[in-house]
Amino acid sequence: MIKITDLEKFYRTEEVETIALNKLTIDVKKGEFVAIMGPSGCGKSTLLNILGMLDDPDGGSYVFNGVEVAHFNERKRADLRKHNIGFVFQSFNLIDELTVFENVELPLIYTGVPSSERVKRVEEVLDKMQIMHRRNHYPQQLSGGQQQRVAIARAVVNKPKLILADEPTGNLDSSNGNDVMELLTDLNEHGTTIIMVTHSEHDARYSHRIIRLLDGQTVMENIMI
């Protein structure tokens, strides 16, 4: 499903050029659950941003579902993104002015799903995430765990083929964290490909495979059983 080859990314300031990704090559198959680990500044988030088509690489190839996307323009990337990829962030990133229901509904609006269909699908996913009773609350009124459920609901409502999760449990206590990991696992078991960046060995154990990065390069791959 994802095949990146010799991927490069540099960050430049006036004096220094930092290499974030150094000829990185990774292969992720459909239905896989991959954890990416490594120390701060190893390029994890950069990789995730490129995989999520939020950022473009400076070199190398990125084939998504058999299509070379490395040099797509912003509009094409946005289009591909909204139909295929869901995001889960460490800090949830819900819109404060919108209710739980409306936050989850947002991706459907951008993909042009008709209103009645939207209600059905949002209710379905809220139900699945067990936050139906909170549908009319605003993000500030929810606990961190609940907010992350909403964020996951929003990520999956469009039935994306790939979910990119950036430290999804980073802001949660262990109990809420475990719940979130269970949810992701469940999604994965139903066929969604998941790539997750994490610092937590505990969380990484939920995945099939751990890719460890250091200075923008793969240093080790663990296959979990």
Next chain:
Amino acid sequence: MIKNYLKTAFRGLWKNKGFTAINVLGLALGLATCLLIVFYVFDELSYDRYNVKADRIFRVNNDIKFGGNQNSYAVTPAPAAVALKADFPEIEQVVRFRRRGGNQVKKGNQNIQENLMIYADPSLFSVFTFPMIKGDPATALKDPHTVVITESTAKKYFNNIDVVGKVMTFNDTAFYKVTGVIKDIPKQSHFNFDFFMSMSTIGESTQEAWFNNNYTTYILLRPDADYKKLQAKFPEFMHKHAGPQLQSVLHLTFDKFEQSGNYFKLSLFPVTKIHLESNSVAELDANGNIQTVYIFSVIAVLILLIACVNFMNLSTARSSNRAKEVGVRKVLGSARKNLIAQFLIESVIVTLVGAIIAVFVAWALLPVFNDLSGKELIITPQIIFRLLPVLSIFVIVIGCLAGSYPALYLSSFQPIEVLKGKLAAGFKGGLLRNVLVVGQFIISIGLIIGTLVIYNQLKFIQKKDLGYNREHVLIVWDTWTLGNKAKTFKQEVKQLAGVQNVTMSGFLPTSGYSNSTSLFKSPVLDQKQGVLSEVWNVDADYVSTLGIKIIAGRNFSDKMGTDSTALLVNESAAKLLAFKDPLNKNMYIPQDNMAKVMKPFHIVGVMKDFNFKSLRENVTPLIFFYSEDKGALSIRTKSADLKVFVDQVKNKWGELSPNQRFNYSFMDKDFDKLYNSEQRTGKVAVSFTSLAIIIACLGLFGLAAYAAEQRTKEIGIRKVLGANVATIVRMLSKDFIVLVLIAIVIAVPIAWWAMHKWLIGFAYHQDVQWWIIVAAGLGAILIAFIAISFQSIKAALSNPVNSLKSE
């Protein structure tokens, strides 16, 4: 999608109530001001448009240069109208007005002074649109001693409008039959009358006198005619008609007359432009001023700009709060154009709310504005309804204008960066925002300087030594109604305690009465020896009552038998006459239209120039005749209690003339009225300037709040490290004060230049004073500092523990 935008917009606005309030309030104030000014400007521009044929009506103007004097007159010779119509087929109709002052009109036993009276030709109703409610417009005003009155006048005198055939009594001596009742003349007219008397009443109206200019003449062009082409034929017309008379009076052909640099030419002035653009001698009414319209329009646009800038600044300053939303929306697949649309919709909503409030604010402020501007504007639901399309477009344009920069700026955020919190420093480095703040303050400081200059000039005018003393002078008007008893009245008033001096003459420096005549230095008419001068009839007490200085010769005296032909000239007249020593020199005045008899007068004294017209103009030649004029009685008093004094004079009046109304005024107040238009402009400018400053400060207040919020952590750390409140206030205020200083540097030269140009319009003026610049600059800094310090002090006083915890 739109629904989602609206939802986010409303909730976001509600959540940031303070920000929204500042934005909406600023916009509402700006829009309300704009709305008021738009009403004002439309009102000014709509003058005389009530005439169905407005585009075809022209007034005949008369530009005369003769005897060292040149002027544009709004009046023509009496025969011009008839001759014009006879000579030019492109003229469909002509109508003349002849003004002869007011009359006392009888109602029961009471006489009421009416001034809005005019003689008019019967063709009046085929030129101007005055719908006649009663009577026949085709025949009304045909016969002598007939009058057409307005609806409200009919009600005033007869309590109903069915009054055709009734007789009205003027001055107890003249009787006029009412032949028509018309609707009241709209306020937006360059003249306003309640009584139109038939022109045939006055015999003079048919005289072939081409050198007496007393008739306001209007022509109605045929629809296909071009007034410029017609106007080009006027010189020939004047040669043909006025030429023979010129020949017999001055023994001179029209060509010769013109070759010597003199002229006498007719021109056409579109009726719809009279109110704003005409400032000729003998206008029927005080006109408006296109300059005021321009000034107000510019102020309106500037205030609106300030309000829009507020919106832009506050929106972008708040960008860090919106950044996350932008990031999330982008990640979820929103294209940039969607975000731009979203932010524009948001700003249109704010503008819309602002506009709705503005309509109410404008409505509430209207009485105040009317009072300031001297207008009688009204806002009715119908007007609002009619304005709705314009207002909607306005809202969308202003909304998009104000929202454009925030929309482009916010939508350009990179999602990863904002979601990673890299854009937290949304405040600093806002170059454009700084430029906008500077722009706002340039406008505010410019307005402050402008206002101060206007006020200073008005004060200068009031304090200027005019060459006569206008203080403590009571004027009793219409003393001519006393007839023979006028002299008795003067004598009796003179006996009253506290009276220093009394003079009888309607010609006063503050009355606006004007009368000019040609005088000649030799009994044989020679145009080179002619002088066109203002001439006033005064008595021997005039000079002493008004405190006019005689610099050579003597005043008139009733003891000198020869003084009936004596003249007093002012310095300007003396200079124009160019006698080596003007004293005892003779001047001659033609006694009839043909100048067959020339009456000699001799100069007995020269007066120091005094300002007998508005200070916008230089002093022109003025000559006094020792002759009776019963127009008014001016009384110089040293009485401390003026109210008691007025009552005493009124009693004397009542004894002599119980039926006539006692009309009085004070000369200093009359003088102030000469500058009404400047006073008004000044007052309106002050109000608008205050508004502009309030709006700009609202914006600054909001910006300061955000700046303080952005730097909460910095302030916390500084306090922990030992900074005191003063240091922090200074730190937060400094950035803004620098902007205000830059604005001062830019605004001062621009404002100085603009106001200098305005002042040049006054023959007597005081140039822009240095203290005005200093006061405006310091004022702006002070006001800005107050707006900022409120926020800075609040931030500086907050507990650092709280601010640091929030990180």
